[in-house]
Amino acid sequence: MHCGRKSIEVMIRNFIHRLYDFLAFWGFNLRAFSAKWRAMRWYRQDFRTLQKQQGKDTSFAWGIRLPMLGERHNEAGTTKGQYFHQDLYVARLIYAQNPAKHLDIGSRLDGFVAHLAVFRQVEVMDIRPLESSVPTISFRQADLMQLPTDMLEYCDSISSLHAIEHFGLGRYGDSIDYWGYLKAIENITKMLQKGGIFYFSVPIGKQRIEFNAHRVFAIAYLLEVFAPHYSLESFAYIDDKGDFFDNITLDQHKIATNCGCHYGCGIFVWRKK
Secondary structure, eight states: OHHHHHHHHHHHHHHHHHHHHHHHHTTOOHHHHHHHHHHHHHHHHHHHHHHHHHTTOOSSOOOOOOOOOSSTTSOSOOOOSHHHHHHHHHHHHHHHHOOSSEEEESOOIIIIIHHHHHHSOEEEEESSOOOOOBTTEEEEEOOTTSOOTTOTTOEEEEEEESOGGGTTSSTTSOOOOTTHHHHHHHHHHHHEEEEEEEEEEEEESSOEEETTTEEEBOHHHHHHHHTTTEEEEEEEEEOTTSOEEOSOOOOHHHHHHGGGOSSEEEEEEEEEO
8 A cells, every 4th residue: 555655646746847847948947937927016015115105206117027036046147057157268368479460269259259259350150140249249140051252261260169059959049950069169270370279168068969059069079070180289068067178188987988078068179280
């Protein structure tokens, strides 16, 4: 009887988890809804308090209500995570290197590219359009799985941070291409001048495709892919907890275990042979 009760409890828990996952997939998060429902209590209390404090003052009219229910107990910000660390780290490297011409491919505009645009001119390529403009950023819409004919040996410095893992999976309107990431790397190699530097980051862990979000790469596989045309200048990574580690020597253990990452971020600085 006891075993039967435990089996039923497990079935119920599994059903609830599946229900949560199903609803979350369609944009409805029960946990978030429950937390916001509870937060409405203090929101209404605070609103009534503010109205009483206003009294007869007419300096401010009441506009529409915009409840911000998820930020009261948050930290001031975050200094962790893959994008935070990689964007700052690679921007510092490029600042120190001061290349003649730098091209970025698909990296985050409001993070990494913005960091670069503070101190230098940067050209950006992306398969998606860009309507806005900034004086120190020039933009070119292009599909890097097809090499632009006018960009052979185009520059001495290229970056692509958290981008190439998406190529060929259709997430950003690109065509489905199982080998899309390899085509991108091959074309970047053709665009980079001899002796130039390629700043490259992708998710690292057990090699897999999580369709259609991204690929995750094993370090050993990436070393094999890049070996014919590049030498590794340096390696850093962000682990599954969002902590940053730089100046890492890739020994056999770190390579075999992907630095202990399931979904980390490897940052490779390659120099073209």
